[in-house]
Structures are given as structure tokens and as C-alpha cells.
Amino acid sequence: xxxxxxxxxxxxxxxxxxxxxxxxxxxxxxxxxxxxxxxxxxxxxxxxxxxxxxxxxxxxxxxxxxxxxxxxxxxxxxxxxxxxxxxxxxxxxxxxxxxxxxxxxxxxxxxxxx
Amino acid sequence: xxxxxxxxxxxxxxxxxxxxxxxxxxxxxxxxxxxxxxxxxxxxxxxxxxxxxxxxxxxxxxxxxxxxxxxxxxxxxxxxxxxxxxxxxxxxxxxxxxxxxxxxxxxxxxxxxxxxxx
Numbered sequence: 731x732x733x734x735x736x737x738x739x740x741x742x743x744x745x746x747x748x749x750x751x752x753x754x755x756x757x758x759x760x761x762x763x764x765x766x767x768x769x770x771x772x773x774x775x776x777x778x779x780x781x782x783x784x785x786x787x788x789x790x791x792x793x794x795x796x797x798x799x800x801x802x803x804x805x806x807x808x809x810x811x812x813x814x815x816x817x818x819x820x821x822x823x824x825x826x827x828x829x830x831x832x833x834x835x836x837x838x839x840x841x842x843x844x
Numbered sequence: 845x846x847x848x849x850x851x852x853x854x855x856x857x858x859x860x861x862x863x864x865x866x867x868x869x870x871x872x873x874x875x876x877x878x879x880x881x882x883x884x885x886x887x888x889x890x891x892x893x894x895x896x897x898x899x900x901x902x903x904x905x906x907x908x909x910x911x912x913x914x915x916x917x918x919x920x921x922x923x924x925x926x927x928x929x930x931x932x933x934x935x936x937x938x939x940x941x942x943x944x945x946x947x948x949x950x951x952x953x954x955x956x957x958x959x960x961x962x
Contacts, residue, residue: 763949772848772935772952773889786949819887823950831877831939831948835889 732756734836736822742842743812750808751839755824762805763833764797766790767819776820779805780827812843846871848938850953857926858961865921865956867936873897878912878919879937879950889935895919926960933957 765773781802
């Protein structure tokens with residue numbers, strides 16, 4: 731099986747710009763999660779999809795953040811008007827969703843906001 | 845609210861030593877799942893093991909073993925005869941279940957940086 735993939739792997743942007751990240755889950759995995767990891771910390775939950783439905787958003791996900799999963803396949807995470815505090819690793823994970831709830835993670839997108 | 849505590853921030857050992865990584869968790873869910881993930885310098889989180897709250901049987905897989913004790917809310921991880929390739933950050937994580945009102949989202953500890961020196 732192909733694992734979870736994320737694109738781009740690295741992104742450098744200037745404050746105020748918009749960025750979009752993509753995640754392709756493992757095929758047939760109907761649950762998809764986004765997490766954010768800052769230096770020296772464990773990943774923190776951002777949002778979760780079951781198929782195309784976004785079922786929960788963390789308080790960490792401000793109005794500048796939006797996530798989509800059209801057709802229940804790949805997902806995108808967009809950050810508008812980036813701030814320096816958005817600099818982090820953005821991780822995507824997927825799980826089968828049939829009670830076998832092990833989440834498999836992608837390589838992450840490392841964002842640096844200058 | 846769920847919480848995972850990994851009290852050991854960094855551990856340094858010499859190759860072939862055994863090392864135990866500690867994990868203590870808090871949850872109000874009666875059914876929950878515990879995980880260990882490894883994050884090497886490349887950054888990708890690698891799944892190691894999942895345990896269900898209703899199964900306290902300890903497990904051994906090669907050089908890895910896990911000790912789950914519900915009475916003390918601990919899920920410790922031991923590497924026997926450590927190798928340089930084991931150097932990484934190790935995360936303990938906890939998730940609930942739909943029956944508990946959760947959505948399987950993971951709550952992670954802050955991680956333990958393990959350095960195995962040759």
C-alpha cells in the first residue's frame with residue numbers, strides 16, 4: 731500500500747500570504763486528520779474528516795484556517811494571511827475507520843513564515 | 845479532558861543498554877486506546893503499537909516490549925539492547941472511542957528524545 735503523502739514537504743512564505751497544503755491518505759481510509767507540531771512539542775489535533783464531512787475542529791483552528799476534503803479523497807488545508815506563529819510542521823494522518831483506528835501519518839509539511 | 849505525560853524529556857544511553865520510556869495518561873473514557881509512535885530526524889511519525897484499554901496483556905515484539913498497567917494509568921515502552929538506529933523522539937498517545945463521545949483524535953505527550961551512542 732502507498733502511505734500517506736503530503737505536498738509540499740517544505741514551504742517558506744512571507745507574513746500575510748496564503749498557503750495551501752495537500753494530503754493524500756491511504757486509499758480506502760475514510761478518516762483523515764490534520765495535526766500541527768511545533769518544535770519540542772507533540773502533535774496537536776486540528777481537525778478531522780469522515781469521508782467528505784468535517785466533523786470536528788479544534789480551538790487551535792482559527793478563522794484563518796480552512797480545510798476541505800472534496801469527494802472524501804485528498805484533503806487540503808489552507809492558511810490565509812499567515813502569521814509568524816503559524817510556523818510549524820503540519821501533519822496529516824488517515825485511518826481505516828472500521829474500528830481499526832490506528833492513524834498512519836504522512837511526512838508532514840514544514841511551514842516557515844518570515 | 846485527556847492528558848498524556850512523558851516525564852522524561854531526554855534519555856541518553858550507550859548502545860546495547862536497555863532503556864524504558866515512561867508514559868502516564870489521564871482519561872475519563874472507559875474504552876480508550878494507547879499508542880507509541882517513533883519520530884526519527886526525518887520527521888515522519890512511525891506507528892509502533894496500539895493497545896486497547898480492555899486488554900492489559902503485555903506485548904513483546906523483537907527488541908521492543910510494552911507494559912500496560914491500568915491500575916497506575918501507565919503504558920511504558922522498553923527497548924532491549926538498544927541500537928544507534930533507535931535514536932529518535934518517541935511519543936506516547938491516547939485516543940478515546942465514539943462510544944465515549946470522542947472521535948479517535950490523538951492526544952500526544954511531549955515526547956522523549958532518545959539518543960543511543962555507539
